[in-house]
Amino acid sequence: MKAFIFDMDGVIIDSEPMHFDIDVKTMNFFGVTISPQELEEFVGMTNPEMWKILKQKFNLSNSVSDIIEYQLSSKIEWIRTTEISPINGIYELILELKKHNIVLGIASSSPIKFINEVLLKFKIRDYFDCIVSGEEVAKGKPEPDVYLEAARLLGVDPSDCMVLEDSRNGIQSAKSAGMTCIGFINKNSGNQDLSRADIIVNSIKDIKVTDL
Known part of the structure; x- marks a missing residue:
């Protein structure tokens, strides 16, 4: 292992309940009732890909960009106003990896603006040698693009990378x-x-880390 690449949501920050809650409220705002369970299949996917599917499925009249603007502003407000810490063990894992001279990356499906808000909130931005959003590559998770781009930026062969994921789509992307x-x-x-x-x-x- 020469590089360790983190997913973010559900791995660094326990944000999936917030995502479910705000996405449900976003759907309600645009006139659709949906349950959090119905959104589980989209965990790990980018906003544009998720909302494109939901827009078509529920025949939403608003544009994907309008929906995302409403959704993302709510999520950033949540990050800025909520007392929250990284998932237990994340700080220690980052420091241990750095001690072993492992380069670190983030490959997240979240928008880069949201990623930066989280890293600034937790004061861990400077530990990462690259940050890639799934919205910055041709295809988001479960396709491999975001992880391949992270490996390229880190200058490490994909076979020498270890990934930490919490979703089916993310694991498929990494594999x-x-x-x-x-x-x-x-x-x-x-x-x-x-x-x-x-x-x-x-x-x-x-x-x-010593076992990896």
């Missing part, structure tokens, strides 16, 4: 990129199939 993947069981991320992961953990603290 399709030719990377080793740790699946983190986060109950707040919904019912996710992590079976394709090489390692599955119940806690970030279960990840031992």
